[in-house]
Amino acid sequence: MTTGEIAELLNGKITGNANLEINSIGKIENAKPDQITFISNPLYEKYYGSTNAGAVLVSKDFKINNIRKEVTLIRVSDPYLSFLELIEKFDNENEEIETGISAQTSIADNVRLGDDIFIDDFVKIGKNSIIGENSKIYSNVTIDKNVLIGKNCIIYPNTVIFKNSNIGDNVIIHSGAVIGGDGFGQAKGEDGKYIKIPQKGSVKIDDDVEIGSNTNIDRATIGETIISRGVKIDNQVQIAHNVEIGEDTVIAAQTGIAGSTKIGKNCMIGGKVGIVGHIKICDNVIIGAATNISKSIDTPGIYTGYRGKPHRDDLKIEANLKKFLESN
Amino acid sequence: MTTGEIAELLNGKITGNANLEINSIGKIENAKPDQITFISNPLYEKYYGSTNAGAVLVSKDFKINNIRKEVTLIRVSDPYLSFLELIEKFDNENEEIETGISAQTSIADNVRLGDDIFIDDFVKIGKNSIIGENSKIYSNVTIDKNVLIGKNCIIYPNTVIFKNSNIGDNVIIHSGAVIGGDGFGQAKGEDGKYIKIPQKGSVKIDDDVEIGSNTNIDRATIGETIISRGVKIDNQVQIAHNVEIGEDTVIAAQTGIAGSTKIGKNCMIGGKVGIVGHIKICDNVIIGAATNISKSIDTPGIYTGYRGKPHRDDLKIEANLKKFLESN
Amino acid sequence: MTTGEIAELLNGKITGNANLEINSIGKIENAKPDQITFISNPLYEKYYGSTNAGAVLVSKDFKINNIRKEVTLIRVSDPYLSFLELIEKFDNENEEIETGISAQTSIADNVRLGDDIFIDDFVKIGKNSIIGENSKIYSNVTIDKNVLIGKNCIIYPNTVIFKNSNIGDNVIIHSGAVIGGDGFGQAKGEDGKYIKIPQKGSVKIDDDVEIGSNTNIDRATIGETIISRGVKIDNQVQIAHNVEIGEDTVIAAQTGIAGSTKIGKNCMIGGKVGIVGHIKICDNVIIGAATNISKSIDTPGIYTGYRGKPHRDDLKIEANLKKFLESN
Structure with a gap:
């Protein structure tokens, strides 16, 4: 694919050689002359002077001091999104499409499977479960009974869905995610011993959700734990029983959300965040990494700090503390 | 089951219609007229005025301002525990009892299996292991050699027991729990490279313990890592080698306990707590969520804060800090 | 094995009975007369007076006030390392060597397997993968296609390698580790919905690395996530895409390292540490447990505190705060 063809594909404007043959993509630090890369974050602009890439995707207003003839620029409105598009184009792996059902599986008789499905080795699927067309279930996955999985889903190896x-x-x-395990409910009896609270609800995961490796989403005690459309959850996240998460909210790794808490739409929750149970976080809230939230939040904005506060207050506390401590 | 029958079962006192037919349980916010729900937490009392539930379990001293004829009340001493009892009664799933041994397993010759056992597909059990009567081992579980599992246990899919x-x-x-994996022991050699310390001990888990999804309990270096009777552990908890946990202690999700630490009985450890190695926590200690403990605790009570302190001190620090910062 | 033979094996100097028969190893608190134990940490010296062990490994300059004739001492230069050597000697399990390939596996046709390999039940290995001699792959492991695994590796049950x-x-x-799962990359589109960023890179793990249970190491977006020679990683650690970790660095449990961060050699990272993405940590850095690092570190030393600071500064802040609060 030539730089000219790429510019046309991405609706970009070319500066330099339009006939350069590009064979793959690369990182700006170590791309080769037959590769294309991109500059989106200003921190990476410094690499323009030294990159060996044959071509670079840049923004429309990208400024250059020293023109390098050997580097062809393609100006686009969003270099990063354009680069993502190219990644798919240049994916040379020629992935063959996996379909069919392995002979080494255990699928209950009345399971319903859609067309063009792939079921890998050592998968178990319980009775009454339904899996939609074009979904892929990889090796060593357990799907319990009465589970409904839609179209075009990918369930990676060693996942469990209750x-x-x-x-x-x-x-x-x-991989390693557990969907619908028992919520953690223990009632203290009169003798001081705990009685397990039966967990009789379920988990509902809407369209376009991604769930990370070794993440847990517990079933509700009664009712549903709800992960809404477009939610993206990273690895090792713990979502307790009866939690509800609103559309297009993203949650980074190692965050934990305790039981029955409701989180709004379009929130961004950093890594290692802790959120107590039975509270509400409104829409459009950003919670910084390693922040703990113990009260409901009803104002959009950024919250940070060990005891999560509005970010402005948190910064002020840090500055005041610093001033005080330096004067002592 | 009628409200009258329920009241009799729970030893409760009825106010309203004793002949109402109840078919299932529900949450107070969205229960239907043929469902029963409960009010235990005062925060939920506000729903009394609007619930569509046919019946509500309430405490003996529950006060109502506006009597609603369409809602039958059943007064009991502990509405929550009574509700748990009802959950089991109304579990309409009619779970068939799973027993038998799948043909798609790998069970060593001299494994001993108790009566009424269930072993699901793709389970591997190593030699000399013993599993007690009425226990259930679900799909894709690995049980190593010389493992002893008692009666009435449930081992969910994809668990590993060494x-x-x-x-x-x-x-x-x-699911996804790993019991008896190697403890993390690395000794620095003279050349700066680490030498793996052999982990030759084991894990002992007493009766009535519950262990959450993707939780790890490492084997001892020498001797035993001990989880005592009645301990309840949530998801994604890390218990290092040679830790000992006393009876009826509960540990919430994402907590980590470093090597050789001993924790007493009847402790409550919140989520995301970190406890360093080689210390002792006495009985009846409560540790708040996201608290870090770096020294032994020998006085029962509540401990909170980034650098775990007695809760009263922690609150005082917060208050003083606030006062100081507001005056600056 | 007699105490005399042990002294000879360890190049140690004996004080006491050189003909005592030792049958196994034990912990100093509960060792028996036919067992040998060790004292390395001065905190354990107090047990010398009461141990029932027949023999104790001690350092060359170990001082005793009350000589106990029934306890034979063997003086060595490093009692701990000598003890590790003995652990292996006294490992009475007589582990038989596991080799061979189970019939209940799914191994693609063109997989190449080295000599003396062990492949356990319900293992899946995808096409073009290569596994070196003397490596062991335990039950329910999934190894995807084009995976290269060297010699003498141990892959415990239920691991996934992409x-x-x-x-x-x-x-x-x-067990439960996931190597090469997708990095967490989500680009926000103009409609507010997230677009998954394709993760096309891979994971490179060098020689002599140990990776804990339920730990995740994500594949790079482009290029490689790199774990260098001799790195030791504990359980439940999250290593995001494009992270690089230098030689002989150790990382304790529940730590998370965000995308593209580079960590130097010989670092020691405590448990529950959080490190943001796109920063650099230089060689020889020690980060205390539960510390969060949000900026690059270019000076070796110890860093601690909720907002990671040089340890000296962190201690000063704590002391000043204490002083201030006590005076208020």
């Missing part, structure tokens, strides 16, 4: 879970279309669940 | 583990009766282990 | 991963010699991967 009974009555209801999973939409285009959902990706990464 | 050699020489000794597990009591009525133990529940959730 | 395509194109490149793993060196003498690597140990514990």
Whole structure:
């Protein structure tokens, strides 16, 4: 593919050689002359002077001091999104399409499987479960009974999905995730010993959700734990029983959300965040990494600090503390 | 089941219609007229005025301002515990009892299996292991050699239990848990490279323990890592080698306990707590969520804060800091 | 084995009975007369007076006030390392060597397997993968296509290793670990919905690395996530895409390292540490447990505190705060 063809594909404007043959993509630090790379983050602009890439995707207003003839620029409105598009184009792996059902599986008689499905080795699927067309279930996955999985889903190896879970279309669940395990409910009896609270609800995961490796989403005690459309969850996240997460919210790794808490739409929750149970976080809240939230939040904005506060207050506390401590 | 029959079952006192037919349980916010729900937490009392539930379990001293004829009340001493009892009654799933041994397993010749056992597909059990009557081992579980599992245990899918583990009766282990993996022991050699310290001990889990999904309990270097009777552990908890946890202690999700630490009885450890190695926590200690403990605790009470302190001191620090910062 | 033979083996100097028969190893608190134990940490010297061990490994300058005739001492230069050597000697399990390939596996036709390999039940290995001699792959492991695993590796049950991963010699991967899962990359589109960023890179793990249970190491977006020779990683650690970790660095449990961060050699990172993405940590840095690092570190030393600071500064802040609060 030539730089000219790439510029046309991405609706970009070319500066330099339009006939350069590009064979793959690369990182700006170590790309080769037959590769294309991109500059989106200003921190990476410094590499323009030294990159060996044959071509670079840059923004429309990218400024250059020293013109390098050997580097062809393609100006686009969003270099990063354009680069993502190219990644798919240049994916040379020629992935063959995996379909069919392995002979080494255990699929209950009345399971319903859609067309063009792939079921890998050592998968177990319990009775009454339904899996939509074009979904892929990889090796060593357990799908319990009465589970509904939509179309175009990918369930990676060693995942467990418990009974009555209801999973939409285009959902990706990464390895080692556990969906619909018992919530942690223990009632203290009169003798001081704990009695297990039966967990009789289920998990509902809407369309376009991605769930990271070794992440847990517990079933509700009664009712549903709800992960709404477009939610993206990273690895090692703990979502307790009866939690509800609103559309297009993203949650980074190692965050934990305790039981019955409701989180709004379009929130961004950093890594290692802790959120107590039975509170509400409104829409459009950003929570910084390693922040703990113990009260409901009803104002959009950024919250940070060990005891999560509005970010401005948190910065002020840090500055005041610093001033005080330096004067002592 | 009628409200009258329920009241009799729970030894409760009825106010309203004793002949109302109740078919299932529900949450107070969205229960239907043929459902029963409960009010235990005062925060939920506000729903009394609007619930569509046919019946509500309430405490003996529950006060109502506006009597609603369409809602039958059943007064009991502990509405929550009574509700748990009802959950089991109304569990309409009619779970068939799973027993038998799948043909798609790998069970060593001299494994001993109790009566009424269930072993699901793709389970591997190593030699000399013993599993007690009425226990259930679900799909894709690996049980290593010389493992002892008691009666009435449930081992959920994709769990791994390593050699020489000794597990009591009525133990529940959730999916993805790893019991008896090597402790993390690395000795620095003279050349600066680490030498793996052999982990030759084992894990002992007593009766009535519950262990959450993707939780790890490492084997001892020498001797045993001990989880005592009645301990309840949530998801994604890390218990290092040679840790000992006393009876009826509960540990919430994402907590980590470093090597050789001993924790007493009846402790409550919140989520995301970190406890360093080689210390002792006495009985009846409560540790708040996201608290870090770096020294032994020998006085029962509540401990909170980034650098875990007695809760009263922690609150005072917060208050003083606030006062100071507001005056600056 | 007699105490005399042990002294000879360890190049130690004996005080006491050189003909005592020792049958196994024990912990100093509960060792028996036919066992040998050790004292390395001064905190354990107090047990010398009461141990029932027949023999104790001690350092060359170990001082005793009350000589106990029934306890034979063997003086060595490093009692701990000598004890590790003995652990292996006294390992009475007589582990038979596991080799061979189970019939209940799914191994693609063109997989190449070295000599003396062990492949356990319900293992899946994808096409073009290569596994070196003397490596062991335990039950329910999934190895994707184009994976390269070196010699003498141990891959414990229920681990997943994704395509194109490149793993060196003498690597140990514990149960439930996921190597090469997709990095967490989500680009926000103009409609506010997230677009998954394709993760096309891979994971490279060099020789002598150990990786804990339920730990995740994500594949790079482009290029490689790199774990260098001799790195030791504990359980439940999250290593995001494009992270690089230098030689002989150790990382304790529940730590998370965000995308593209580079960590130097010989670092020691405590448990529950959080490190943001796109920063650099230089060689020889020690980060205390539960510390969060949000900026690059270019000076070796110890860093601690919720907002990671040089340890000296952190201690000063704590002391000043204490002083201030006590005076208020």
